[in-house]
Amino acid sequence: MREPTDLDFNPERPDELWVVNRKDDSVTIISKPGAPDSQAIRLRDPAASHFMDRPPAIEFGHAGTFGVCGDSDNGGNYFMGPTLFSSDLDIFAEETPDGLGSHLDMLHSSPFCKGLAHERDNVYWVFNGHDLSIDRYNFAVDHGPGNDDHADGEIYRYVPGEVLGIDEAPSHIFYRAEDRHLYIADTGHKRLLKLHTASGRPGSGFDGSEPVVARHHVDGAKLTELVPPGTLETPSGIEVHEGIVYVTDHATSRFHAFDLEGQPVRTLDTGLPAGSLAGFTFGPDGKIYLVDLLSSRVYRIDPIL
Numbered sequence: 001m002r003e004p005t006d007l008d009f010n011p012e013r014p015d016e017l018w019v020v021n022r023k024d025d026s027v028t029i030i031s032k033p034g035a036p037d038s039q040a041i042r043l044r045d046p047a048a049s050h051f052m053d054r055p056p057a058i059e060f061g062h063a064g065t066f067g068v069c070g071d072s073d074n075g076g077n078y079f080m081g082p083t084l085f086s087s088d089l090d091i092f093a094e095e096t097p098d099g100l101g102s103h104l105d106m107l108h109s110s111p112f113c114k115g116l117a118h119e120r121d122n123v124y125w126v127f128n129g130h131d132l133s134i135d136r137y138n139f140a141v142d143h144g145p146g147n148d149d150h151a152d153g154e155i156y157r158y159v160p161g162e163v164l165g166i167d168e169a170p171s172h173i174f175y176r177a178e179d180r181h182l183y184i185a186d187t188g189h190k191r192l193l194k195l196h197t198a199s200g201r202p203g204s205g206f207d208g209s210e211p212v213v214a215r216h217h218v219d220g221a222k223l224t225e226l227v228p229p230g231t232l233e234t235p236s237g238i239e240v241h242e243g244i245v246y247v248t249d250h251a252t253s254r255f256h257a258f259d260l261e262g263q264p265v266r267t268l269d270t271g272l273p274a275g276s277l278a279g280f281t282f283g284p285d286g287k288i289y290l291v292d293l294l295s296s297r298v299y300r301i302d303p304i305l
Contacts, residue, residue, distance in 0.1 A: 006279030047101025069113035096146025164188025
């Protein structure tokens with residue numbers, strides 16, 4: 001019972017499905033999911049208790065890398081944020097000399113991370129459950145496995161106080177390059193939002209625990225309510241695929257589909273118990289792959305043609 005929260009296909013080896021588990025801070029890698037010869041291995045980084053502490057999300061990014069974050073306060077000092085790892089299995093989850101595991105980089109201004117999305121290069125967006133904000137991180141050049149030089153990092157904070165996470169389920173986010181919007185499952189407020197990431201202007205700085213190039217608020221960013229409260233009970237997973245916004249509802253175990261203006265398109269009842277659904281992804285085959293938090297299973301939804 002590892003409590004999987006999210007999953008993503010490795011674009012360099014597209015028959016590999018990577019699943020993050022919040023119960024034991026591990027990754028399960030499933031090869032050829034659904035095939036008769038499918039196999040699975042579980043890997044846990046030697047320093048996962050910090051660099052992958054209760055991960056709510058995973059997303060592959062720049063070639064050979066993936067991002068995660070931790071839904072915790074690091075034992076009370078709030079020194080938490082997103083982490084960059086290598087997807088090279090000769091590097092990932094292997095010990096390094098200084099005891100800092102295999103991580104490639106980490107920045108530390110978003111405790112209780114609830115969701116994560118890749119934008120480009122080594123740039124990620126984070127749902128910050130502590131400051132109730134959306135934070136944009138640029139790792140710039142990673143420091144290599146197991147090192148700790150974060151001085152080239154940049155951190156920008158958007159819309160503080162406007163989003164709300166919950167303990168039971170992740171609040172996933174999705175970056176859509178076509179319109180430069182970040183789509184947000186605002187779980188605690190029972191709604192969907194979209195943030196126009198090209199809007200806003202640099203504002204005041206804020207405190208942090210490590211030297212970086214920039215750590216600033218972004219003032220005046222445009223935040224739009226896409227689906228107001230009343231339709232969804234506990235939105236959790238979110239993806240935009242072929243112009244449709246797909247969302248899982250953790251409370252009802254239903255999938256919802258909306259157009260880009262927030263109008264309902266379709267609903268699917270999975271028949272799973274309440275509290276099952278969290279993250280999901282579209283596979284290379286165009287089918288939906290989803291995790292079941294309660295049973296630690298991965299399911300696939302095949303479209304009816």
